[in-house]
Amino acid sequence: MKTQRLRYGIVISIMFIALSAIPSPAAASENVTGSYKMAAIPDLVEKASAYDGARIEVVGEVVGDKLARPDGVWLTVLAGGTAIGVFASAGDVSGISAFGSYASSGDRVRVQGVFHRACPDHGGDLDLHAETVTKLADGRAAPHAFAPARVFWAVALCLSGTTLAALWRLRERRRKIG
Numbered sequence: 326m327k328t329q330r331l332r333y334g335i336v337i338s339i340m341f342i343a344l345s346a347i348p349s350p351a352a353a354s355e356n357v358t359g360s361y362k363m364a365a366i367p368d369l370v371e372k373a374s375a376y377d378g379a380r381i382e383v384v385g386e387v388v389g390d391k392l393a394r395p396d397g398v399w400l401t402v403l404a405g406g407t408a409i410g411v412f413a414s415a416g417d418v419s420g421i422s423a424f425g426s427y428a429s430s431g432d433r434v435r436v437q438g439v440f441h442r443a444c445p446d447h448g449g450d451l452d453l454h455a456e457t458v459t460k461l462a463d464g465r466a467a468p469h470a471f472a473p474a475r476v477f478w479a480v481a482l483c484l485s486g487t488t489l490a491a492l493w494r495l496r497e498r499r500r501k502i503g
């Protein structure tokens with residue numbers, strides 16, 4: 326009886342292993358939103374030839390400045406320490422207001438468009454021609470980049486001052502008692 330139950334258990338385990346080994350179509354399509362292929366920006370730059378001419382989706386932070394051109398706008402999108410130039414229509418980027426710098430974080434965006442390893446329209450540069458630009462999160466202006474450090478030191482100094490005062494008072498009291 327016991328061995329039979331054990332055997333059933335083994336058969337069920339094997340069935341689970343076999344089922345999980347079959348790639349499910351749902352899992353495979355998770356990386357594709359519409360007809361765009363999701364890519365990490367560093368990967369896109371590194372394997373530019375493989376992605377050339379493909380419809381790509383990237384997520385990153387808008388940094389630097391918005392450069393207006395007669396036929397569109399240039400944005401710089403940064404992710405994983407690598408930035409790429411994104412060429413978009415002025416209307417598509419009108420909602421983007423925060424541009425990241427050393428002291429602030431830019432808006433987080435999802436860009437879907439056509440990737441060019443060497444764009445014929447833009448002097449043979451690597452770029453992404455946006456078809457949609459979606460803001461995912463607002464950036465944050467941080468004019469006082471060292472504020473957290475300043476707050477830490479203020480609290481630390483205040484605490485050490487209080488501690489010293491308390492110790493001094495304790496010693497004075499002990500001296501009086503003794």
Ligand SMILES: [Zn+2]
Nearest residue numbers: 444446447452
């Ligand atoms: Zn271009």
